[in-house]
Amino acid sequence: MTILVFVLSLLGAMALGMPIAFALIACGVVLMLFMGNFDTQILAQNLLEGVNNYPLMAVPFFMLAGELMNAGGISKRIIAMAEALIGHVRGGLGYVAIIAALVMASISGSAVADTAALAAVLIPLMRKSGYDIPRSSGLIAAGGIIAPIIPPSIPFVIFGVAAQVSITKLFLAGIVPGILMGVALWVTWWLCARKDAPSIEGRRFEWARLRHAVRDGLWALALPVVIIGGMKAGVFTPTEAAVVAAVYSLLVGLFVYRELKLPALPHLMLQAAKTSSVVMFLVATALVSAWLITVANIPGEVTELLRPLMEHKTLLLLAMMALVVVVGTALDLMPTVLILTPVLMPIVKQAGIDPVYFGVLFIMNNAIGLLTPPVGTVLNVVAGVAREPLGAVTRGVWPFLVAQLLVLLLLVLFPALVMVPLRWFY
Template sequence: MISALLFIPFLVMLLVSVPIGIALGLASTLALLVSGKVSSSYIAQGLVTSIDSFPLMAVPFFVLAGDLMGHGGLSKRLLKVGLVLFGRYSGGLAIIAVVTCMFFAAISGSGPATVAAVGAILMPAMAKGGYRPPFTGGLIASAGSLGVIIPPSIPMVIYATSANVSVTKMFMAGVVPGALIGIALIVYAWFQARREGIERSTERHSFNDIVVTIWEAKWALMVPVLILGGIYGGVFTPTEASAIGVIYGLIVGLFVYRELKFSDLHHIFASSALTSATIMLIVGAATIFGRVLAIERIPVMMADYITQLVSNPLMILILINLLLLVVGTFMETLAAIIILTPILLPVAAASGVDPVHFGIVMIANLAIGMVTPPVGVNLFVASRVGNIPLERLMRSAAPFLVVMLLILALITYVPALSLGLPALFGM
């Protein structure tokens, strides 16, 4: 009965477009009041204690760092580097789109932010270069999902907190899977550009031009080195790295590139605060939802049921993948991680799946959900930025989804792709 009171109102509220944080909170409150196992003050306490976490402090800092760097001219310079390196190849702008998304992912840690920043610059340029706008939108929406796979990644911080694993180890485990998805998207985009007869750029860049462009972008190119190098080198924690990213973005934007004005800061701070507050509300409400699940022993019962039904680890991973792909189509990534981690992690662990590997599989599944309707947030951002009808964009994104699903299967069934790099560093 309590399970029904938890899930049915939640699903009904989602269907009528109630914000997910509110839906989670109301469903949890109803279930707790009916069960009577804990007092109503538990809800208020849970909202506070769930976000009272040092690792979670990285979330607002990474959001602010991404906003500062996007407005401060770093993304523009990354794009220029891509143009001089790959513009002369057939399908060069498509390659540049994916490469720029990969670099910006290592700055923002957010899929929608990556799509918005890269799409605003590249979509008009690719249209002039002969690319169909729906193809461009589908490519950038798909590549933008790398923002949650390539570290630093906000969903990885949330998963690490929920699963009680190392954030640093999660970041390191995401490098190879993120690179594989990026390379696969590049190969498909290059093939499709050649198939459609898109001409290579006639503009040629001398060796001196390349050196000068890379030199001008050195501060932007240093961001992943500074943040990830500092984390992996043990110089600072991921939370400290996020704060350093804010300071770095502020200094470079204001005093080096000088594209960030002091008059812009209050708008950027307000936008970042609003985004962070939304994330934290979802985290708090989803944590209470997860605690209600734990009180009712739903994760334990589900784990027992699945392991009795299916004992083969391969089949269990297939079932988990299918569930996550379906969930990703209608549930926001962070909420899905907090709700499903306590349910699915015991099932995966009982089958011998490493928690870090499972985290990468989960995040890769939910990243694909960012490009699948009805809650394909990257599709909505790309549609708005490129002024492309959503239905046309969805059709153009379908081949990219197939490519990502193939790499997902590889990541799922070859754990070394996720665990190899952490093992190399003795983690």
């Protein structure tokens, strides 16, 4: 009965048009009234405690690093390197989008920011070269969702805090799955480009151009090495890595590439602060609901529903992934993570599933939700930048969405693809 009250109150608040954060507060109030222990002081105390968490300090710094990266010319140079490497082959700009998405994912950790930066640069080039724009937009959107998987990942930080799981392990466990997502896109684009991509007459590979692009972009390539290497060596924590990323992006943009101007810094900081405040307020309200979910024993009720699958880990994971796919069509990534984590984690632990392994699958599944209509945040971003109807971009993304779902299925069936590389890195 409690789980029904929780679901109906949350859906009812959302149906009234409430923002997700306020809908979560309303849901919490309804749960407290249902249990007969409504107390505004407890509500306020849990709101404050929800964000009074050291690892969450990484969120604003990674947000700021993304802003500085785009304004300081780092994103542009990553795309230029990829274009010099592979832009001369048939469908080359699509491969450029995939390579650039992988590299940028290892710097910013934000799917929306990476997608917007890639689309702003590549869509005009693809349109000028005669590419199918809805299909190309779908590819860029599918590449953008790699950002939450490859470190540094903001969703991994949020999940790690909510689930009490090592963020460093989550970061390192996401490297190989993120690369597999890129490989899946590469194969899918190769199949599409054989018939859709324009001809490449007059274009050829030039070593001089590649050397120049790599030399110009070395500072951009060094950032993921610094972040991942520093965490693996124990030089800094994931939270401190966020500060390193922001400072590095600032110094490179100001003094190396010299495209970042001091008068622009207040605006960039304000943009990062606005984005961070939305995320942090959402985290605070979601953790209130998480506390009440635990008090109301909703995880226990869900466990009873899934008990027939508890002895079969693969079937249990498939059932939970199917649930996340359905929820992801209606909710954005962060709300889904924050709402479902306290519900599913007790089941994960009771079934003996490694929390880090589950975290990688869970965040990947939620990232895929960014491509599924009607919400599809990343789809909306690409459609806006490309000035294409959302329906056309949705049709264009389907082959790449299927490819990412197949990668998720592969990781469910073969856990070693996540856990064995983690032992190499950690």
